[in-house]
Amino acid sequence: MTGSELAIEVNDLGVRFRRNRRGRRSFKDLFADSSRRSKPGEFWALRDVSFAVKPGESIGVVGRNGQGKSTLLKLVAGVLIQDEGRVAVNGGVAPLIEITGGFVGDLTVRENVKLTSGLHGMPRAEVARRFDGIIQFAELEESVDTPYKHLSNGMKVRLAFSVVSQLEEPILLVDEVLAVGDKAFREKCYKRIDELLADGRTLFFVSHSERDLRRFCTRGLYLDKGRLAMDAPIDEVLDRYNQDYNG
Template sequence: MPTPVISVEDVGIQFKINRRRQRSLKDLFGTKQRREAPEEFWAFRNVSFDVQQGESIGVVGRNGQGKSTLLKIVAEVIIPDEGTVEVRRGVAPLIEITGGFVDDLSVRDNVYLAAGLHGKSREQIDDEFADIIEFAEIKDFVNTPYKHLSSGMKVRVAFSVVSRLDEPILLVDEVLAVGDRGFRRKCYARIEEMLADGRTLFFVSHNDGDLKRFCNRGLYLDDHVLKFDGPIEDAYERYTADYS
């Protein structure tokens, strides 16, 4: 068995929630004010799985079950509170629309910044810049501050940059749902090209058609655990059966 490109073992992630009650005048002006300890909340615990190069993983589950958090852990954006994660190849993340982009910089400067942060040289970006802008369909806004773009335009720029990275692992977290139908078709074609090249895909979506189109394996998160790991069709059926 080849060495996995991703190994996740007994991983858990905890958040703290402050549930502040409505304060009375006595609370505000009294000499003693009681502080309530934040409530601890585990998004999930004891999650373990390995991923081989070239696998296409669809992550399914209700909102709030930690799907996006799991991708951020794989991207090494978040450090888990317990367990270990080993990622043996580079990652190209399309997790949040604004991730890695600076509002006050122009689209041009953001393309150079985002691609540069992922290891592209200025010469490489120079060579690819026209193609990035053409794919994003945003040539009239190259010098516009990023913050003035619509959410759909931001997706186009982000996907165009990330999909041209050479990293072998691609993380996609539902951001394509913001784009228009024509651009989604272009994105889907690009993802299929990347998969044909042997890339590894982590894909979070509630769209069963997209999941079954791109993914051959599914991870179903529910009740703070990894409830199922197997064929994507079975993972989605388990999810829908639990909440139909």
């Protein structure tokens, strides 16, 4: 399968961070230093990571905290820039990465739905057509004119998931946010993800929930110390991960 026929293609990917308050290196640093060697105070969050994802695959990313899972997701989403290697994404992405991403605290729920949907490329007429469904799915009918900053974390997650799951992008990126919220709403989210997968969407899913990974994913990527330790069927990856850290 050629690169143009893949949903996601990652080759020799590497990204560095600083171990200080400045966090990620500046754009000046990126242009000033192309060396593969780490400077004092830097570390490789990901290094030499390569894999390919076919359209319609369901990929679960496994690993302990701090092993590069969320960094990888943000690189695929295009919100981080790698230091080396290549990330190619063929098709738009629907990112459910950070619950506050794209939402404005002082705007109401109504205004945020229109703004965020538009930022993701949904035409204004389509936003209007889907608006009531988005609000109903999020169970925010009584809060539609409430400023976003006054919502609880659970309400913010419901709104974010509801908006992103309405996008018609072929690739869905999900990072742990389903761990927030009550059981009844999580089941609604699970059902919606099942519908999206049945529709042929590609899923790239970061989670610590073995139950969710086994439910949605057929293949797993196991990250350890920023490197790809295993790429195999999800059951085999989870068995290896459990053996490494629970055995």
